[in-house]
Amino acid sequence: xxxxxxxxxxxxxxxxxxxxxxxxxxxxxxxxxxxxxxxxxxxxxxxxxxxxxxxxxxxxxxxxxxxxxxxxx
Numbered sequence: 001x002x003x004x005x006x007x008x009x010x011x012x013x014x015x016x017x018x019x020x021x022x023x024x025x026x027x028x029x030x031x032x033x034x035x036x037x038x039x040x041x042x043x044x045x046x047x048x049x050x051x052x053x054x055x056x057x058x059x060x061x062x063x064x065x066x067x068x069x070x071x072x073x
Contacts, residue, residue, distance in 0.1 A: 013039045029062045
Protein backbone atom coordinates (compact mmCIF):
# COMPACT_ATOMS: atom_id res chain seq x y z
CA UNK A 1 0.00 0.00 0.00
CA UNK A 2 1.37 3.40 -0.98
CA UNK A 3 1.71 6.28 1.47
CA UNK A 4 -1.04 8.25 -0.27
CA UNK A 5 -3.43 5.31 0.11
CA UNK A 6 -2.46 5.01 3.78
CA UNK A 7 -3.19 8.69 4.35
CA UNK A 8 -6.61 8.38 2.69
CA UNK A 9 -7.56 5.34 4.79
CA UNK A 10 -6.28 6.99 7.98
CA UNK A 11 -8.32 10.12 7.25
CA UNK A 12 -11.45 8.04 6.65
CA UNK A 13 -11.01 6.17 9.93
CA UNK A 14 -10.33 9.38 11.86
CA UNK A 15 -13.48 10.88 10.34
CA UNK A 16 -15.54 7.87 11.42
CA UNK A 17 -14.19 8.10 14.96
CA UNK A 18 -15.01 11.81 15.10
CA UNK A 19 -18.59 11.37 13.92
CA UNK A 20 -19.34 8.11 15.74
CA UNK A 21 -22.60 8.26 17.68
CA UNK A 22 -22.39 6.89 21.20
CA UNK A 23 -25.59 4.85 21.44
CA UNK A 24 -24.36 1.81 23.34
CA UNK A 25 -21.38 2.30 25.60
CA UNK A 26 -19.99 -1.26 25.36
CA UNK A 27 -20.34 -1.27 21.59
CA UNK A 28 -18.81 2.19 21.40
CA UNK A 29 -15.65 1.16 23.23
CA UNK A 30 -15.24 -1.92 21.07
CA UNK A 31 -15.96 -0.11 17.82
CA UNK A 32 -13.61 2.75 18.60
CA UNK A 33 -10.91 0.35 19.80
CA UNK A 34 -11.25 -1.53 16.52
CA UNK A 35 -11.09 1.61 14.42
CA UNK A 36 -8.06 2.87 16.35
CA UNK A 37 -6.36 -0.51 15.95
CA UNK A 38 -6.89 -0.30 12.17
CA UNK A 39 -5.57 3.24 12.13
CA UNK A 40 -2.44 2.31 14.07
CA UNK A 41 -1.93 -0.75 11.86
CA UNK A 42 -2.08 1.37 8.72
CA UNK A 43 0.21 4.06 10.11
CA UNK A 44 2.67 1.76 11.95
CA UNK A 45 2.47 -2.03 12.32
CA UNK A 46 0.54 -4.79 14.08
CA UNK A 47 2.74 -4.86 17.18
CA UNK A 48 2.36 -1.11 17.68
CA UNK A 49 -1.41 -1.31 17.10
CA UNK A 50 -1.79 -4.12 19.64
CA UNK A 51 0.27 -2.32 22.28
CA UNK A 52 -1.33 1.08 21.76
CA UNK A 53 -4.95 -0.13 21.93
CA UNK A 54 -4.20 -2.31 24.94
CA UNK A 55 -2.63 0.69 26.71
CA UNK A 56 -5.67 2.86 25.89
CA UNK A 57 -8.04 0.20 27.22
CA UNK A 58 -6.04 -0.21 30.44
CA UNK A 59 -5.90 3.55 30.97
CA UNK A 60 -9.66 3.89 30.44
CA UNK A 61 -9.06 6.27 27.54
CA UNK A 62 -11.76 4.66 25.41
CA UNK A 63 -14.53 6.08 27.60
CA UNK A 64 -17.08 8.32 25.93
CA UNK A 65 -16.06 11.44 27.88
CA UNK A 66 -12.43 11.06 26.77
CA UNK A 67 -13.52 10.61 23.14
CA UNK A 68 -15.54 13.83 23.28
CA UNK A 69 -12.51 15.71 24.60
CA UNK A 70 -10.39 14.35 21.76
CA UNK A 71 -8.47 11.85 23.89
CA UNK A 72 -8.67 9.11 21.29
CA UNK A 73 -5.94 10.20 18.90
